[in-house]
Structures are given as structure tokens and as C-alpha cells.
Amino acid sequence: MTVKSALRDLNNAVLDLQSADYNTYERPLERLAQTLNGSDLAAITSDLRAAADFDAFLERANQGGSMMGSARLNWPASRKEELGLVIHIIERGAAAPDWFLNFSHTYYYSGSKFVANIRKITAAVIIPFNRDFAVYVEEHAHGEPFQDAKSDMATEEDKKDLLQALFQLGQGGKRPSIQDAAIKYFPEWNRDRLTNVAEALFEEGSVLNPTGAMLYVDLSSSARKRAEQSSREPSGVIYNIGEMHNSPLQHISSGGNGIQTTTYSSDDLRSIVALYRQHVDELGLDDAQRRKADAQVATIEAQLMDEPDPSIIKSAGKSLKTIVEGAIGGAAGTAIAAAPVWAPLISIFGG
Structure with a gap:
């Protein structure tokens, strides 16, 4: 097995965990732990695990009050430590599935059904870990950050998409937020991609006056005009789809309404x-x-x-x-x- 195939196995285990239920979640957890400790990933996994004190992490957690779902974990700013903590969660969960159920019920409560809590911790913790761990492995496997030559450049399509999202968020009269736009419209964008696109819009003067941690901004008059025009103009042929299966398609040619x-x-x-x-x-x-x-x-x-x-x-x-x-x-x-x-x-x- 190679590092690439190990990362593929890790990703497949995460996909299986996403669709698992109360009776089947143990096996994907076991596969995650086994893959992390396989020969190709063991050294990196061990290094990350050693960088995180899981017991101290739990001691720092906010246990909340009497209301169910009020407990909160205080995650560190260090990416390496965060990855190490998730490795601890995966390994403890694989070794003791009941512990994983209780942990998710305490800190990722999503209702009275255990499966809802399992799916919430998967979406909030395991899926982001899968993405960030792969990046971390690539960086250390190659001895330098893994990126192609154009990874630090914002594409015109991304700039247009973010500008259009900010325009839509600002329709109610409030200043739009770049972070809100990312959460609502671009959940698949990582932090570097969002930063590159936002900086490109700042540099060209399309967005102005960023404030606060959520990056509330103003749109320049020219940017607003472009966004308004883009929202009015049909883009080629438009298909209106109700349900995918056995549904009629409404065909609207360019220039139609x-x-x-x-x-x-x-x-x-x-x-x-x-x-x-x-x-x-x-x-x-x-x-x-x-x-x-x-x-x-x-x-x-x-x-x-x-x-x-x-x-x-x-x-x-x-x-x-x-x-x-x-x-x-x-x-x-x-x-x-x-x-x-x-x-x-x-x-x-x-x-």
C-alpha cells in the first residue's frame, strides 16, 4: 500500500461512517483507526497523537449547564494539535464504541437518537479531519507544502461567485460578510481558497472597508453594477428542473424570460x-x-x-x-x- 492508497482508504471509511447508523458505526471507526496506524501513515499519526494531550483537552471543555447540548469543546488554534486530538477521538472510539456514543451525545448532541449525534460529530469533526489530514500528509510526504503552481491565484469564476454571493447577502440592506458567504454558498472552499479570492477582490477594489472577524464589507459601485447585471442576465440556456426522475424540463433560450x-x-x-x-x-x-x-x-x-x-x-x-x-x-x-x-x-x- 502507498500513502495515496492509504488516504483513499481513509476517505472511504469516512464515507461509510457518514451513512452508518446505530448498528453499523463501529466498523468504519475501526477502519479509520486501522488505516491511520497502517505502515504508510503510522509515523505521521504517532507524531500528531503525541502533540495532543487529550485528557487535558477534556478537562478544558465547557461542560455546560443543565440544558442538553450545552457542553462545548475548546479546540486549539494549532492545526497539528487539533489533528492529534481527532486521532485520539477516532482511536478511543474504535476501541470503545460506547465511549464514542457518550462523547458525541455530550458534545455533539443533535436529539434523543444516537444516530443523529453520530452523524453530527461525523460532519463537524471527522469530515474536516479527513480533508485537513490529507493536506498535512501531502505537505510532509513531499517535504514542502503540497500545492500546484496556481493554488495561490484566485480564478475569475471564484471572484465572480464570491462577489455575487456578497451582493445577494446585502440585498436586505445589511453589510454582507465574507465569512457568511463562505458558510452559506461555498462550504467546500478551504480557508486558503477563500482568503485568496477575498484578497483578490480587495486588491482590485471590488470590496472595501473590511471589519470584524466575520469580514463585513462594502461593495464598490462598479462591483455592485456588475453583480446586478449578472443577476439579471440569463446565462445561455436555462433548464428548470422539478424532480430529477421522470420530470419535464422547461427550456428557456438565451434572451428569454x-x-x-x-x-x-x-x-x-x-x-x-x-x-x-x-x-x-x-x-x-x-x-x-x-x-x-x-x-x-x-x-x-x-x-x-x-x-x-x-x-x-x-x-x-x-x-x-x-x-x-x-x-x-x-x-x-x-x-x-x-x-x-x-x-x-x-x-x-x-x-
Whole structure:
């Protein structure tokens, strides 16, 4: 096994934990712990574990009052220590599943059902760990930060998307927040990506006067005009989709008038997740693109724990669609393009 395959196994265990219930959560936890302590990751795991004092971490926790769900953990600012603490949680949970249930019930309470607490700690702790641990491993496996040559550059599409999100948030007369925009519209963006895009908008003068930890900003007059124009103009052909299965498509050509109302049923989203898992290997994605695609699917699955938030689903779906279309459009994607297997995904996220 290689480091890359170990990270793939880790990601698969996280995906299994996301869909697990009260009777099946133990096995994914065991697989997580086993993979972390396998030969390819053991040295990094040991180093991270040693950097974190888990017992002291629990002692610093706010136990809350009499109200259920009021207990809070005080996470450290150090990324290395945070990763080490999550490794402790995974390993203790794998060794003592009942401890994991009690821990999630205390600090990630989401109702009287244990499965809701399991899914909340998975979404809040395990999924972010999976992402950040992979980055940490890449950095240390190569001896330098793992990034491509353009990772520190904001794309025009990202700048346009963030500007449009800020414009929408400011419609009620309040100053929009960059952090609020990231939470609502771009949950798959990591901190570096958000920082790069925000700094690019500051440098070009599109956003002004940042204040507070949430980065409340003002839009320049020219930026506001661009956002207003973008919100009015149809972008090519628009498809209005009700439900994905057996639904009529309303076709509105460029220059026409229409309202796009996209809804996502839980059944449709589960079908998309199943489709992805069954056929993703056929896309031939490189490791970086595969991790990005897996992250979008993880976001969609996390939304299935409750009533899906259309804005979050749309953002994750759009990113997933872009990755899939990129693979299909490549030289190696000719055979894939001839098959309609990805048509449902492209259709439902085509807006």
C-alpha cells in the first residue's frame, strides 16, 4: 500500500461512517483507526497523537449547564494539535464504541437518537479531519507544502461567485460578510481558497472597508453594477428542473424570460451519490481532483442528515459537475462522453 492508497482508504471509511447508523458505526471507526496506524501513515499519526494531550483537552471543555447540548469543546488554534486530538477521538472510539456514543451525545448532541449525534460529530469533526489530514500528509510526504503552481491565484469564476454571493447577502440592506458567504454558498472552499479570492477582490477594489472577524464589507459601485447585471442576465440556456426522475424540463433560450426553480429531493441526491460511487473510477481523475470530487459528495451526504439546504447542495453540485465535465471533456473521456451514465448528475446540477 502507498500513502495515496492509504488516504483513499481513509476517505472511504469516512464515507461509510457518514451513512452508518446505530448498528453499523463501529466498523468504519475501526477502519479509520486501522488505516491511520497502517505502515504508510503510522509515523505521521504517532507524531500528531503525541502533540495532543487529550485528557487535558477534556478537562478544558465547557461542560455546560443543565440544558442538553450545552457542553462545548475548546479546540486549539494549532492545526497539528487539533489533528492529534481527532486521532485520539477516532482511536478511543474504535476501541470503545460506547465511549464514542457518550462523547458525541455530550458534545455533539443533535436529539434523543444516537444516530443523529453520530452523524453530527461525523460532519463537524471527522469530515474536516479527513480533508485537513490529507493536506498535512501531502505537505510532509513531499517535504514542502503540497500545492500546484496556481493554488495561490484566485480564478475569475471564484471572484465572480464570491462577489455575487456578497451582493445577494446585502440585498436586505445589511453589510454582507465574507465569512457568511463562505458558510452559506461555498462550504467546500478551504480557508486558503477563500482568503485568496477575498484578497483578490480587495486588491482590485471590488470590496472595501473590511471589519470584524466575520469580514463585513462594502461593495464598490462598479462591483455592485456588475453583480446586478449578472443577476439579471440569463446565462445561455436555462433548464428548470422539478424532480430529477421522470420530470419535464422547461427550456428557456438565451434572451428569454423565466424563473429557475431547482429543488433537490433526498431520493434524487441519494441516487447521485450512488451513481458517483459506482462510476467515479471510470472518470480517471487524478488524486487532487478525486479528493475534490469526494469532498463535494461528502458535503451532499452531510446535507442528507436533515432537510437539505438548496444553496449548499447547489454549490457542492456545481463543483462536482465541473469536475465530472472536465474529465468527460478530456482526451481520455471520449468513451465516457458517449455513455449517458453521468447525464442525471449533469442535469440536476446544470443550473
